[in-house]
Amino acid sequence: MAWIQKTLDTLDKLTILSQDSQYDLACACGSHAEDRRYRSTQDTWIYPVAMPYRRKKTFLFKTLLSNVCVNDCKYCPLRINQDPRRCTLTPEECVNVFFEYLRSGKVMGLFLSSGVIGTPDHTMERINTIAAMLRRKQFKGYIHLKVIPGASDAAIEEAVSLASAVSINIEAPGEQNFQTLCSSKQYLDDVIRPMKLIHQLTQKGSPYSHVKQTTQFVVGAANETDRELIQYVTGLYRRLHLQRVYFSAYQRGLGETDLPGEHNGVSNKDLLTREHRLYQVDWLLRKYGFQAEEIPLDRQGNLALNADPKEIWAQTHPERFPLNINTASKDDLLRVPGFGPLTVNKILTFRKTGRKIRNIWDLGKPNKRLEKAANYLIYS
Structure with missing residues (x-):
């Protein structure tokens, strides 16, 4: 009992x-x-x-x-x-x-x-x-x-x-x-x-x-x-x-x-x-x-337990990368490992000013997520 x-x-x-x-x-x-x-x-x-x-x-x-x-x-x-x-x-x-x-x-x-x-x-x-x-x-x-x-x-x-x-x-x-x-x-x-x-x-x-x-x-x-x-x-x-x-x-x-x-x-x-x-x-x-x-x-x-599923998806779809951060669509940017909705919206807002993003650090202070994203991007 x-x-x-x-x-x-x-x-x-x-x-x-x-x-x-x-x-x-x-x-x-x-x-x-x-x-x-x-x-x-x-x-x-x-x-x-x-x-x-x-x-x-x-x-x-x-x-x-x-x-x-x-x-x-x-x-x-x-x-x-x-x-x-x-x-x-x-x-x-x-x-x-x-x-x-x-x-x-x-x-x-x-x-x-x-x-x-x-x-x-x-x-x-x-x-x-x-x-x-x-x-x-x-x-x-x-x-x-x-x-x-x-x-x-x-x-x-x-x-x-x-x-x-x-x-x-x-x-x-x-x-x-x-x-x-x-x-x-x-x-x-x-x-x-x-x-x-x-x-x-x-x-x-x-x-x-x-x-x-x-x-x-x-x-x-x-x-x-x-x-x-x-x-x-x-x-x-x-x-x-x-x-x-x-x-x-x-x-x-x-x-x-x-x-x-x-x-x-x-x-x-x-x-x-x-x-x-x-x-x-x-x-x-x-x-x-x-x-x-x-x-x-x-x-x-x-x-897989040892890796982010989004990163595994990106690694198995090399034809989708690298992305041009200055021209890629919102949907495509959301597929970049290390990018979340807030970062993608920041990119889109930055682009509306007419300026180009020349490197990943234009988006903020160095961190692991931005470092990861940089591997999938170009800036031309």
Whole structure:
């Protein structure tokens, strides 16, 4: 029987729930220190989140409402057959702590998730109650709510009505991979159906069109290939118009012994590198104009861990380079390794002045990314 302590105060609960939130590593490996999550002095997690259509970030207080869970997800240390220290925040505790952080200027929004307490709808009732309490107290800022797999249409619509963003974790690419991870949830009914409903509720012209939908894959637990992940990511963007897809590297040693990801010989370090490569691919698909079939994969359908996929693509397409930086199109410049959208826009703005770019350092101070790009450019 799980150990449930009933005498914990709010700070004790937050400490336990914060420690358990470490297993959700989405956005934990940004390229800059300010992009990474960090612990507050109260031992809780603060997450930086880029706001849609704005050139600024907000900081979210992220917590589990509860680490009690009835599901048997094999990759999760909080699954039903484990015996961690279990606890649950009351809605009042969660709201009071959030406002304390808000008043002190440490956070600007809330990211609320939870284990499954009894049933999906019972858990959603608690999650939605917290969001409703915040809205009644005139908090008009950012709230991200995790939708519990298997929740009813009514519970999902209520969450959408209260939130700035909602998400339900898809976890694996396809039903077969999903069922290797969990037998207590049904892929099509409990995950895909809610994702489609959220898409319908948030379509352009609807009362909730401002609400964004995201999802997350657990990478490496089911021995899925990167080809499978990329195909599903592309489909989610095209068909359900998700704002973002996130990736969380499975941490070997935390799951069931029969989990496929426990026996593939891949280190936790390599899994985190794989997560990073998948984020690079996500940017290529969303920001750089790449198609899924252009992403370089090995014969097994996986990304190389030792090199940026964009750089591998450039090296295998020598006919596209070198580019004349003074005449190349925006789309072509975005294909140059080391260039991102900001640098490309800077080039286009520079060219509008009528001046020529004569060397890479006209774009800024020396750095590794510009040095890399210089190998693919001419300046005539």
